Amino acid sequence: MTEARLDDENPEADRYDRATVQAVGKLTEALETLEVARGHLYQFHRMTGTTDFAVGEAVELLRKAGHDELADRIARELVGRNVLPGRWTFQVVEDFDDTYYQPFRAFERQARELTGGRRHLFEAELKRQRRSRGVAGHEATPDERVG
Template sequence: MNPDPDDRPDANDRSSDDPDSDPDPDLAGADLTDAEVAALHEVELGVEWLHRAHGHLVQFHHATGHAMDHLAEAEAGLREAGYDGLADRLRDDLLPRGVVGDKWSYGVLEAFQAGPMADADSFGTDACEEVADGERHVAERRQEREWKGRSRT
């Protein structure tokens, strides 16, 4: 059961007014249970993997664009070399074709950005707010605290 947020110590009190300043890893998530930290960590990992998938979609979009540019050049070359039938096939069948149905690669990318990625980002933010008062990477901060605590320096 989640503790009442009003009963928790403020583990996210920042010493600076800078909203981008790193919270003290000695305080981050100190009041959260192991189950809360683990669940929040899985949410964060899921969102991060979707960001990686987004990067692959951007790469796919760019690679597809480069391939289509080469095929467009091939159309002109084939026509110049007297292969109008092949050039017509490129122009009519391959160049206007989408990568998924009629959707071009930018459309797939935009649909992913507006759908699953936006929804996961929003959910990740909501989960961090509800579980850890907006604190991100609580598991990593806890690990940092533990590793620094056992260091001999």
């Protein structure tokens, strides 16, 4: 798939009706927000695993300090404990990916077919409208040289 190329003389967004470009852009915006949420979910997964291993180390330190009863209870009741009924975080991540994330991505890809499969067409149009032509730092593409 090609990246959005800006052509000030023949803007690609003009090939599609504005309402469609806006709608697809909004769905892509929602996907970007979901990507951030998914990143937080993976961060939660990683941090929970790191926490579990740290608790295991704390158990060993409690034992070395002579607190065997507390160490045994923590080891039995907390180390390796489910974060949700019947689930560790890897299962939460997998269920999220299969149940929500993958279908969402598929719908966003399908919606982009309405605008030629292009990603970020709405933003490309915004850039075309908002950039200052001929000013350094406002080039349409990496190949365009200013000044």
